[in-house]
Amino acid sequence: MKVFGRPFGKGRKVSLFTLGTMRAIGSKEEMQAVLKTACISGINHLETSPTYGQAEKFLGSELKALRQKGIQPEGGWVITSKLLPGFNLSKSKDQLKDLLSRLGISKIDNLALHGLNLPEHLHWSLNEEGSEFLHWAKEEQLVDQVGFSSHGNYSLIEKAIDSNRFDFCSLHLHLLDPERIPLAKKALGLGMGVMAISPADKGGRLYAPSQALVKDCNPVEPLELAYRFLIAEGISTLTVGASKPKDLRIAKKLNQAIGKLKEYELQAINQLLSERSRRLGNSQCGQCRKCLPCPQEVPITDILRLRNLAIGHEMEVFAKERYNLIGKAGHWWESKNAQSCATCGECLPKCPLNLPIPQLLAETHEMLADSPRRRLWG
Numbered sequence: 001m002k003v004f005g006r007p008f009g010k011g012r013k014v015s016l017f018t019l020g021t022m023r024a025i026g027s028k029e030e031m032q033a034v035l036k037t038a039c040i041s042g043i044n045h046l047e048t049s050p051t052y053g054q055a056e057k058f059l060g061s062e063l064k065a066l067r068q069k070g071i072q073p074e075g076g077w078v079i080t081s082k083l084l085p086g087f088n089l090s091k092s093k094d095q096l097k098d099l100l101s102r103l104g105i106s107k108i109d110n111l112a113l114h115g116l117n118l119p120e121h122l123h124w125s126l127n128e129e130g131s132e133f134l135h136w137a138k139e140e141q142l143v144d145q146v147g148f149s150s151h152g153n154y155s156l157i158e159k160a161i162d163s164n165r166f167d168f169c170s171l172h173l174h175l176l177d178p179e180r181i182p183l184a185k186k187a188l189g190l191g192m193g194v195m196a197i198s199p200a201d202k203g204g205r206l207y208a209p210s211q212a213l214v215k216d217c218n219p220v221e222p223l224e225l226a227y228r229f230l231i232a233e234g235i236s237t238l239t240v241g242a243s244k245p246k247d248l249r250i251a252k253k254l255n256q257a258i259g260k261l262k263e264y265e266l267q268a269i270n271q272l273l274s275e276r277s278r279r280l281g282n283s284q285c286g287q288c289r290k291c292l293p294c295p296q297e298v299p300i301t302d303i304l305r306l307r308n309l310a311i312g313h314e315m316e317v318f319a320k321e322r323y324n325l326i327g328k329a330g331h332w333w334e335s336k337n338a339q340s341c342a343t344c345g346e347c348l349p350k351c352p353l354n355l356p357i358p359q360l361l362a363e364t365h366e367m368l369a370d371s372p373r374r375r376l377w378g
């Protein structure tokens with residue numbers, strides 16, 4: 001299948017969509033079916049990780065099986081895998097060798113450090129054994145280029161990009177959470193490849209949108225609009241975590257859909273924003289971040305963004321899922337919820353919209369927090 005390739009750092013060109021393999025791990029057959037459909041859909045880029053269960057092992061066997069049947073994208077597959085930061089040099093080397101062995105290859109196109117979420121992770125990768133490890137992996141010609149994924153804060157990601165040490169990055173970039181788009185543009189401007197992490201799921205469970213969101217994006221499907229928004233912003237490639245061939249429907253449809261937003265897409269985005277404003281009235285958080293930092297480390301903007309979505313597009317299911325993960329996902333997500341607000345009032349004069357922040361936080365907790373009863377038996 002012909003691939004519409006996009007530059008990705010200094011490495012091989014990749015398709016507009018990247019098959020994320022974290023969901024096709026039920027069986028080898030499931031992996032093969034998804035790979036086959038990805039190939040037919042114009043996808044040449046696969047993203048995997050040792051933390052995705054059997055994904056690398058299944059990929060190794062099923063890519064070989066498909067190759068024997070003559071099924072592979074034009075120019076072959078491009079593979080990105082990821083390793084967690086923080087290990088000593090010898091352990092990191094072993095992990096990379098094991099990863100290559102599971103995939104059945106002697107060299108991987110792209111190796112990312114998986115979750116540069118904390119300053120110590122970045123320090124490890126730039127100044128400690130992580131730096132030595134990345135240097136070794138390139139010297140030994142085991143990887144073509146190195147990058148990182150991050151769920152960390154804005155300034156940490158900016159430092160990683162500015163370090164000039166990485167050729168690509170994977171970031172949370174979403175139509176409904178566009179805060180990191182300037183970081184993506186900065187990375188692209190420096191010649192890095194940029195991959196959007198899970199626009200469908202982490203971008204708002206857009207594979208199962210609320211009725212209000214469907215109406216707000218009309219006539220475009222919410223997921224299609226989210227993809228087109230990111231493509232028009234110039235993001236190199238977008239991950240799609242498919243477990244079944246039909247999960248790749250929109251990726252197939254949009255596999256060459258580069259270029260600016262069309263008039264009807266712009267109108268849909270304007271409608272989305274105006275419907276959100278209408279439902280939230282003067283309680284909408286503008287996400288400007290001027291209220292930060294909070295002395296109690298309350299992630300004010302993240303919590304009020306969930307409130308914006310829950311009320312603004314009736315996305316309570318997604319907002320509850322994210323809110324109730326706070327404090328339960330280690331360094332992959334925020335650790336403090338709205339209950340940590342000490343009502344000190346320090347944020348109030350910093351808000352250009354004069355929002356009653358402590359009151360909105362308390363209301364959000366009331367609206368989104370699982371009740372103790374549901375936590376016990378739900």
Ligand code: SF4
Binds near residue numbers: 296298
């Ligand atoms: S009022 Fe609450 S959210 Fe605002 S700065 Fe004080 S503790 Fe933080």
Ligand code: SF4
Binds near residue numbers: 286288351
């Ligand atoms: S300063 Fe106000 S509008 Fe800006 S992010 Fe904070 S709460 Fe939202």
